[in-house]
Amino acid sequence: MSEWKIFLEEQLKNHEIRAEWDALEPEFAIVQAIIDARKNTGLTQKQLSKRTGIAQGDISKLEAGDANPTLKTLKRLASAMNMILKVEFLQHPVVKRQNPHKQL
Numbered sequence: 767m768s769e770w771k772i773f774l775e776e777q778l779k780n781h782e783i784r785a786e787w788d789a790l791e792p793e794f795a796i797v798q799a800i801i802d803a804r805k806n807t808g809l810t811q812k813q814l815s816k817r818t819g820i821a822q823g824d825i826s827k828l829e830a831g832d833a834n835p836t837l838k839t840l841k842r843l844a845s846a847m848n849m850i851l852k853v854e855f856l857q858h859p860v861v862k863r864q865n866p867h868k869q870l
Contacts, residue, residue, distance in 0.1 A: 797831045800843060804829075807847045817846035 778784045804814055811829070815822040820842065827833040835843070837851075844851040 793831060793834070796835065796840075797829060800835075800840075801829050803844070803847050803849060807849075809847065814843070814846060818842045 778787060804811070809817070811822050811825045814820075815825055818825075820839065824833065828835055828839075837853075840851050
């Protein structure tokens with residue numbers, strides 16, 4: 767295990783740090799999805815830049831998590847990779863909400 771992973775595991779034992787880390791999961795997922803999609807299509811950042819008209823430096827920032835893409839940008843990226851963009855809202859696995867209108 768890398769020093770970074772060991773350090774991270776130790777830090778995540780702190781409940782406040784864990785909560786912040788978990789709150790960032792959607793951003794991490796978007797970044798990873800962009801990277802995976804680009805690599806799966808065999809494109810470099812430069813090639814994706816040419817297809818989208820988005821500067822290569824901006825694509826680099828997106829993939830590093832240093833920029834927040836708009837929905838329009840995500841659509842442009844998907845289109846340039848001959849993909850569609852799919853956004854989902856999923857039930858939180860910890861909280862199971864009951865229908866407040868349901869009779870007991």
